[in-house]
Amino acid sequence: MVKMKSKFLPSLNLTFILLRNFRFLPNLIKDSCFFLLIILFFLLFSPEIRAQTLTLSDAIATAKSNYGTLKAKANYVNASRATVRQSEKEYLPNLNLSLQQDYGTVNGQNGPLYGLGGLGVASSGLPLRNQNWNSAFGALYLTNVNWDFFAFGRARERINVAKSTVVRDESDLDQEIFQHEVRVAGAYLNLLAAQRLTRSWQNNLIRAAALKNVVVTRAKNGLIAGVDSSLANAEVSNAKIAITRARDFEQEQANRLAILMGVEQQTFILDTLFIAKIPISFSDSINDSNPNHPLLKYYANRIALSNQQAKYFQTLSYPVFSAFGVFQTRGSGFNSNYAQDQGAYTQSYYEGVKPVRSNYLIGLGLVWNLTSVLRVRHQVLSQKFVSNAIQNEYDLVNQQIKNQLLLSNNKIKNALDNYQEAPIQIKSASDAYIQKSTLYKNGLSNIVDFTQALYVLNRAETDRDIAYSNVWQALLLKAAAAGDFRIFTSSF
Secondary structure (H helix, E strand, C coil): CCCCCCCCHHHHHHHHHHHHHCCCHHHHCCCHHHHHHHHHHHHHHCCCCCCCCECHHHHHHHHHHHCHHHHHHHHHHHHHHHHHHHHHHCCCCEEEEEEEEEEECCCCCCCCCCCHHHCCCCCCCCCCCCCCCCCEEEEEEEEEEEEEEECCCHHHHHHHHHHHHHHHHHHHHHHHHHHHHHHHHHHHHHHHHHHHHHHHHHHHHHHHHHHHHHHHHHHHCCCCCCHHHHHHHHHHHHHHHHHHHHHHHHHHHHHHHHHHHCCCCCCCCECHHHHCCCCCCCCCCCCCCCCCCHHHHHHHHHHHHHHHHHHHHHHCCCCEEEEEEEEEEEEECECCCCCCCCCCECCCHHHHHCCCEEEEEEEEEEECCCCHHHHHHHHHHHHHHHHHHHHHHHHHHHHHHHHHHHHHHHHHHHHHHHHHHHHHHHHHHHHHHHHHHHHHHCCCCCHHHHHHHHHHHHHHHHHHHHHHHHHHHHHHHHHHHHCCCHHHHCCC
């Protein structure tokens, strides 16, 4: 069961403390008035400690807080929201600062050069006749601004894709929460039914044991044949095996509920409301699928995201207009007359890195990869096929939901019919059991008829337990098909 602190514990602890300190209690008990006060104290301040009942609302709340899938999808939503903010910042211009200080030679040479992969050096100097190793310090200080200020809505569509992703992930979280509520409620009802079945099989064991005692007594007195005691022993063993099976099934259902709640398996004490009465209403007016069904909304948002991605891909075929600006300052240890005098340089670090020459550059540019039009066309076409595929999935889910609604209405009708028949079966089976028991004890019936009545009574009790649960399960199925969990919770 769920561990919760009892509100009676403080008063109970106080009782133990008082008893521990009354070491002279035996002498005082002689006083009848004082003894009556002690009895009254126990009655008032030592209430029975009750195990905390796990309600369905508490089970669902615990599951929402602990279940790993819900936590994961909540983090996916947070990641998508962060991506939106990142996409909005993508439109900002690039601002780069660069500083470098170098030491090396400045030999130049006439001839073509391509810095393949950025591996070439940018040394500048005279193309002298011979190699020399004159070296000095140099420096470059650079500021660069580059802004793709117009790309036919590419940045806007990228932001819209990110926002659509957030909507999709939020709807995915909503539908997962909804389905998990239904799963927890179903597991809760299954466990409650399993507990009631275990109780019915325990009652069957008690009746079988009582039958065994009667049969053994009568057999010892020679009133009946000894074979009757063997049949009675078989009934007791069968009842014990049935209880073991029932407990095994109950433990499986408890394990299932614990997993869905995200807690360790334990003994759950459940609310007996669902076996004490049937739902208040069954929402008979709901007979068609709801477009706001969490699952349908999830698929609709997936379609919207796919269409938005197709619009974004379309912008990749358009040119990009850029504005750029550069301001740089250089320093060098080579003097301005180095062309005439190759000894006109200094190896002083300070003189080499000191800024002495500056340049700036501003401009506009256009970049358009014409072959991208061919590639993007097929990329957009591919994304449209993805949208069509998701639409097919949407139609399939919508049809399944409609069929589930029809099925839930039939299950509600059948469950109510069984619910109304269950008391009649219980009454008849109980009367037959009492009758056969009385006849057998008086030697007017055989043990086969008695055990048959025992079996019929046990079957009636288990049918009753299942009938109560099936009514709520049918309503839960309708709430799941309608996409509104309140249909189930408002019927408590």
